[in-house]
Amino acid sequence: MKIYLSDTLSKKKKEFIPIDHKNVRIYACGPTVYNFPHFGNARMAVVTDLLVRVLKQKYKKVTFISNITDIDDKIIEAAKEQNVTIGELTNKYHLIYNQDMESLGVSLPTFQPKATDYIADMIDFIKILVDNKCAYESDGNILFDTDSYKYYGALSKRVMNDQKTGTRVKKANYKRNDNDFILWKPSFKNEPGWDSPWGLGRPGWHIECSAMSKKCLGLPFDIHCGGVDLTFPHHENEIAQSCSLGNGNLKPESFCNYWFHNGFVTFDNIKMSKSLGNIKLVRDLLKKYEGRVLRLCLLSAHYKQPLDFSENSLKQFKNYLHKLDYFYNVNFSEEYEREKIVNNNYFEEFLSSLFDDINTPKALRILNDHISKVRNTTLTEKKIILQSIFKSLKILGIEKSSLNKLENDKGEIMKLIKERENARKNKNFNLADELRDKLKKMHIEIEDTPDGTKWFKTK
RNA sequence: GGUGCGGUGGCGGAGAGGCUACGCACCGGCCUGCAAAGCCGAGUACACCGGUUCGAAUCCGGUCCGCACCUCCA
DSSP: OOOEEEETTTTEEEEOOOSOTTOEEEEEOOOBOSSOOBHHHHHHHHHHHHHHHHHHHHOSOEEEEEOBBOOOHHHHHHHHHHTSOHHHHHHHHHHHHHHHHHHTTOOOOSBOOBGGGGHHHHHHHHHHHHHTTSEEEETTEEEEOGGGOTTTTTTTTOOGGGSOTTSSSOOOTTOSSTTOEEEEEEOOTTSOOBOOTTSSEEEOSSHHHHHHHHHHHOSSEEEEEEEGGGIIIIIHHHHHHHTTSSSSOOOGGGTEEEEEEEOOEEETTEEOOTTTTOOOBHHHHHHHSOHHHHHHHHHSSOTTSOEEEOHHHHHHHHHHHHHHHHHHHHHOOTHHHHOOOOSOHHHHHHHHHHHBTOOHHHHHHHHHHHHHHHTTSOHHHHHHHHHHHHHHHHHHTOSOSOOOOOOTTHHHHHHHHHHHHHHHHTTOHHHHHHHHHHHHHTTEEEEEETTEEEEEEOO
16 A cells, blocks of 8 residues: 655655665754744644554654754743753753653654754764855854755745845845844853854754754655744755755755645634633643543644644533443453454555555544444454554554453453343342442443443553 | 644534435424433535536535644644
8 A cells, every 4th residue: 555645845745665675764953942832833743643653554664753853042032041060951842742752642852852962963964064155154153055955945935035124034145135044153151052163052943953953864755844933944944955965956855755744723813822821731631631632622623724722622622532431341351462463344444544545534534434334244344443442542652552451350350240131130239230330430431232241440 | 934733503523416315502302200312303514716517515617614734842
């Protein structure tokens, strides 16, 4: 089965063909760690996590690199305000980021490089750019000369002269061209800095991703991920830098083959912003909703589309998962964990929707179809569908974490259930309810179904 | 001004010329000791105006509205 992905550079949905079938390589721009991650950060993480899971269905090895930016002016500022070192600050928020993402079922990337561990690589990178005359010095800064790269604007489809530069930030007069960006800047007084051929300083914003993707993945690699807002200037600048390392202007494809951008998240149709005070932190949302509810919400729309969420929509996903859990409890036990699926048409159908540009809404529809089919089919077919559903839920990452485990107290549980069944037969409902309570205290929930009483652990 | 993405039923959200998307909510019925789930049925859609077509939410032209980006925001 073929995988298709939308690609921002070519503006097309393209068949995914890896450079090396034995090792698919992906890079995603990770967070700048100076604050708690919000729901928008989470979308990128969840969506790329799913992308990796899907690719792993087809390819044995997927190397997924997602960086941590731990040097930046905002970090310096925040550290100063909180009276801590930048290391203390970034370590703290790096950890928090990983914890919060874990709550959303996001696996750690294959490797999570930190920018400050790659300063030497960045310096080497910049040296080459200077030697190639793609960078120049001005007021102590080393800047990339965007005029030197003829494909500048190819990713974001911008004709640079038509852009209104300085709409948000004042024009800098040390730049030859308004689009030029800082590769290296000098550090003063208490600012953190590293020795370089251009004196004590620190890297600009875009260079870290170029240096780390080159070092950790090699060029070119397969897929570059990030939020749409990074398309310009961040990704455009990454391309310019990374394609200026050799002789002349290399085409953007010599950096990476597919650009995978996820849409923005809004709350009640309004962009989350500090000034409006409507930033939804993952941490706070987790107080009210399970990680799975949040994950489902983030996967409910196609990744490219804008995603609006609200208290109301979260409630809807919570309700949906509640019903799904009932289904899960009644149908699955530990044995499903071990079973391997072979030639399962249902699972193929499900997977084909994800292979088609990670179409999660379609995948959810197919999942729902399968669930309703389970109730209305033969026993053999039922087993096949259930296997598919089990695996489908695992890929989406919305499976229930606790399955029935064959534990020591199973005999006791079975005994109590039997007793309760007898009590019900004899219409001794008081006793039946007492036994239910007793089981509840053992963290066992029971449900009476047409196939008899089902039980499952709640912890 | 430029670039990109959108406007689908009460809500979320697919689809992309003819066939019920799906989910949540709501209403009616069935089932049910309780709890939960399930089943059957009803309803409410494709921003607007033209055009193409036997047929358009889907194609074409125009209009309106929203959002994002245009140097440090995922």
